[in-house]
Amino acid sequence: MQNIKHFRPTKAIINLDAIKHNVNQLKEYLNPGVQIMAVVKANAYGHGDIEVAAAAIEAGATVLAVATPEEALHLREAYRDIDILILGYVPVSFAPLAAVENITLTVFSTDWVEQVNTLTFKHPLKVHIKVDTGMGRIGVTNLEDLQNLYHEIVLSEKLLVDGIFTHFATADEEDETYFLHQVTKFEEFLRSLPKRPRLVHAANTATMLVKDQTLQYDAVRFGISMYGLAPSAYVKTKLPFPLQPAFSLETELIEVKEVQAGQSIGYGAAFTASEPSFIGTIPIGYADGLIRKYSGQHVLIDGVRVPIIGRICMDQCMLLLPIAYNIGKKVTLIGKQEDEEITIDEWAKKGDTINYEVPCIITSRVPRIYYKK
Secondary structure (H helix, E strand, O other): OOOOOOOOOOEEEEEHHHHHHHHHHHHHHOOOOOEEEEEOHHHHHOOOHHHHHHHHHHHOOOEEEEOOHHHHHHHHHHOOOOEEEEOOOOOHHHHHHHHHOOEEEEEOOHHHHHHHOOOOOOOOEEEEEEEOOOOOOOOEOOHHHHHHHHHHHHHOOOEEEEEEEOOOOOOOOOOOHHHHHHHHHHHHHHHHOOOOOOEEEEEOHHHHHHOOHHHHOOEEEEOHHHHOOOOOHHHHOOOOOOOOOOEEEEEEOOEEEEEOOOOEEOHHHOEEOOOOEEEEEEOOOHHHOOOHHHOOOEEEEOOEEEEEEOOOOOOOEEEEEOOOOOOOOEEEEEEEEOOEEEOHHHHHHHOOOOOOHHHHOOOOOOOEEEEOO
16 A cells, blocks of 8 residues: 555645755854754754754764654664754663663763663763753762762773753853853863863854854754844844745645634634634644644735634634635745745744743654755
8 A cells, every 4th residue: 555645735845955054054163173063853843853963964973862762763873973962851771772872861860870880881981971061950069079979980890971061041142141150160160170171062053053152062952043033132133144945834625614703613602703704724723733822823825924813723823814715725924925924933922932842842743844956
């Protein structure tokens, strides 16, 4: 039986040339010798990890950064040689497999190291020490614990200290008070070590783009702006080079009908026509990541903005049309049509969230279609 995919017209278009452009621009901006870690966790922020990783590597990224063991193993199947770093917590049980697959793990606990030392390894396991300088998530919080952890790893025949890193909580904000507090603390941590690890990294996207270039250290973690999005409105005004968005979302009209004044549309009769109107239906809903809070957001048809009306359904939603468009008419939810554009930032504002979240929550039911010249 033939395997045919993508019957439904709803799809996300991923421009891999934009990914390469953004990595290339960063590469030219960085200090000589600084490595680029392409952050492709959460399925590359909803863009597709395997394909985005390929574009990033081709443009010069030398490390792939993820959040979970499963993400790391998925990438390792496709890329046997590139370094992969898991930024988050990893269960002790995964450590032997990580060593076999040459996957670098994040550590921040002597208890974790002691448990790992009881396991059998065929190869040394590379680790990066995470220090918490003020983010308040995972990480060593004081010099004594850092030194104890460092010595515990050095004494182990199974572990190799390959790096050390931290994460900044306010790098995307104009006020640098807390940011500089974290920088000072990280420098204290570094000075306390008997030997500096091979890779020191602290710069998230905002740090590398708008902060002191000395904070690039040995590597930077290129996240949200690899996908063409600024980390915040403040950073957007300070970008050292232009970004190209990689994500578009589109579908088609599947129904158009005329309703009369007083007729209601959708669940809860949340929209009632005040005059004779044309209503269009598109096949995308909250099961695709188009959450109900997006009701009222505009989409594009023929370069014209039209609003989503009523309550967004699980699989469909309705539009208030200016005219009776034909069935099959292209509808752009994110991206450009003619001289008009609807950005991920606009959707984020409507959803009272950040641009990171918008592509991440577009579910796997929406196929990713990859484009490159």
